[in-house]
Amino acid sequence: EPEVTQTPSHQVTQMGQEVILRCVPISNHLYFYWYRQILGQKVEFLVSFYNNEISEKSEIFDDQFSVERPDGSNFTLKIRSTKLEDSAMYFCASSENSNTGELFFGEGSRLTVL
């Protein structure tokens, strides 16, 4: 069964450093997403991406964040200058189209900012 894969599974970084989280969505999917979950809190929407551009982003997704699809398979989330409050589990997800409903999630990348 196809899966969304994410790397790394866990990254520890110093405050102020740049971090890139990588995702490989399911190959025939057209919509890609990043969500995050701060420990003990709800899963929060960050950004959706379609047709090589951002389709929607939340208030959390400020200028420190960017997304890119550098090739035909990868979908990345970059945090330019990490802050302590960026520590969270980041989930990538993809969906075949916007109306099927089901999002397929990756297993997450845990980011720890020291």
Added chain:
Amino acid sequence: GENVEQHPSTLSVQEGDSAVIKCTYSDSASNYFPWYKQELGKRPQLIIDIRSNVGEKKDQRIAVTLNKTAKHFSLHITETQPEDSAVYFCAATTDQTGANNLFFGTGTRLTVIP
């Protein structure tokens, strides 16, 4: 934006008993309500969803009900088994944005006691 509340935060039931998890939402435009199950250390996975044009949907031991007037929806698991133990998240969205920007509840940790 949409605000989804979920109760209870933890739930323990004896094997074979039923479990009910309840969610409320704030945006009357929301029309799609999925439920995700997340086992420890694993990715969230869709278990059932419901659209606003129906009031109930059932899939074997799992059912979801939706009350659009009251803006609440519930997950019902009957004949619970130990493998049902997990964290369950409700979510809501409107697919009018063109992407599934899900707004999640805070999760319910279900423990089924053998």
